[in-house]
Amino acid sequence: MKIEIRPSAYDPWQEVADFQAAANKLSPGSYGACAVFVGTMRDFNEGDEVRSMVLEHYPEMTVGQLQELAHNAMVSHGLIDILILHRVGEIHPNDPIVLVAAWSAHRSEAFNACREMMEILKSKATFWKKEKLVSGERWVGKNTPA
């Protein structure tokens, strides 16, 4: 299981490939499904063009929250392994924000765990977004519902 907060840009697909190649529990043939969710930054929100965004977090709380939600998903869905990455700092449109990947023996566990972890992360994890618009800045007030 790997959980990291990233202060700089990353390639989610390379991260998945690298993690899969290096993880002891993910030897070839040891899993039958991998579900991956990648959240990227849009260049629009609430009818406005968004130029960039700053992601702030509560470091000590966030890491514990991500570890807990991943641990719970491992147990409740019987997963083989999990990879979670989340950006902080200044990001731009199309930059990956979050990566959640779940490996399991069959598809339903991976699909369900990936969705469940994302919804918990969106509703509980202590991150905040501040958008830079064409004119001015604003804090994002709430996440879109599931």
Place this chain on the structure above:
Amino acid sequence: MQIKVKFFASLREQMGTDGQIVESSGPLSISGVWQLVTDYSPPENLLCSRNLKYVDWEESVEDGDEVAFFPPVTGG
């Protein structure tokens, strides 16, 4: 007792600081901590944590605790 208070995101900007230390000689709740740091009523959707866990405003605090106040989260 001493409580370490932190503010995040829009609240940090409104407070003009990312945190402060508050002191109290008697029992204190999260609401009581808020009242020690500002005269304003907390916004309806403001969230709070004690020692890195979400808590209710009625939760009691103890010496050395870390209490944080912040707006709804928007990660992911």
